[in-house]
Amino acid sequence: SGKSFFVDLTLCTACRGCQVACKQWKKLPAEKTVNWGSYQNPRDLSSKTIRLVRFAETEAGGMLRWLFFPEQCRHCVYPPCADVNENPASVIHDEATGAVVYTDHTAKEKADTLRNNCPYDIPRTDPDTGVVSKCDMCIDRVRAGMLPACVKACPTGTMNFGDRSEMLELAEKRLAEVKKQYPEAMLIDPDMVRVIYLAAFPPESYYEYMEADASGVKPGPLTRKQLLAKLGSPIK
Ligand code: SF4
Ligand code: SF4
Ligand code: SF4
Structure with a gap:
């Protein structure tokens, strides 16, 4: 139940329309960027860039x-980031949609x-206010x-x-079609997240934190194994 995204990466042209639309709707300012030898711009997520089209030049297939x-x-089904806070009001897990929404109380965490508790390395802190930001599923629009x-x-x-059931159905249907051309194609953590990516190639070819159990070990209070256990078990 609730809502989900299905993101078919085999169709993405990196036009960045989504990145710009996100900034506009969220009224987030542009960032000063430098040329760092990639078309990806800016270089990383931040409190001002909560959606980023990443580019990878790599050998695949x-x-x-x-x-x-x-x-x-990813709006995790059982969000580990919602489970670690001093103040329960810092993160809201919306029942109707499944959206995981951060509030200004995150500044006090x-x-x-x-x-450190996000297996996908998403949340970013505003250096001036201390408020932690990320995508909120556009819950006001939804x-x-x-x-x-x-x-x-x-x-x-x-x-x-x-609706999540429709998105899962669409994801399975597209996976079957895409596999004919790309035999390595897979859905990324479909049971654990509400942003379900269809990747034509193994996740590490795109980005180290695309998949929750990618090999990279992230520093933090929990080991990757503990994080995964949390992802797979309901919050108390
Ligand atoms: Fe769609 Fe964004 Fe990819 Fe453009 S960059 S094709 S808007 S997902
Ligand atoms: Fe929280 Fe990270 Fe999951 Fe988003 S992807 S809900 S920030 S744990
Ligand atoms: Fe940005 Fe998230 Fe809204 Fe998409 S759903 S526009 S990423 S805030």
């Missing part, structure tokens, strides 16, 4: 490829607690019956949004 990964909070801004803006059909 036997040839050099450019892979695109529009990244956002210990530095980087939320980020409650009003509209699509999230990034989904509305996507011209290629990469971004889809709707």
Whole structure:
């Protein structure tokens, strides 16, 4: 139940329409950027860039490829970041949609607690206010019956949004089609998250934290194994 995204990465052209639409709807300022030798811009997520189209130039499927990964909070079904806070009002887990929403109370949490407990390395702290930010599923729009801004803006059909059962069905259908061309294709953590990516190649070709159990070990109070155990078990 609740809502989910289905993101078909085989259709993404890295036009960045979704990244711009997210900034516009959330009224987030542009960031000063520098050329760091990639088309990806800016270089990382931040409190001002909560959606980022990542670029990877890598060998995948036997040839050099450019892979695109529009990244956002996955709205985990059992969000480990909601489970670690001093103040329960810091993170709201909305029952109707499943959206995981951060509030201004996050400013009072210990530095980087939320980020260290996210298996996808999503939350970012505003250096001036201490408030921790990430995608909130455009919950204001969704409650009003509209699509999230990034989904509305996507011209290629990469971004889809709707009832979770419909999105899971669409994801399985597309996976079966895409596998004919890309035998390594897979859905990324579909049972654990509400942003379900269809990747044509193994997740580490796109980005180290695309999948929760990718090999990279992230510093933090919990080991990756503990995080995974949390992802798979309901919050008390
Ligand atoms: Fe929290 Fe990270 Fe899951 Fe988003 S992806 S709900 S920030 S644990
Ligand atoms: Fe940004 Fe809204 Fe899309 Fe989240 S759902 S990435 S807040 S546009
Ligand atoms: Fe990819 Fe759609 Fe975003 Fe363009 S708008 S970068 S096609 S997800």
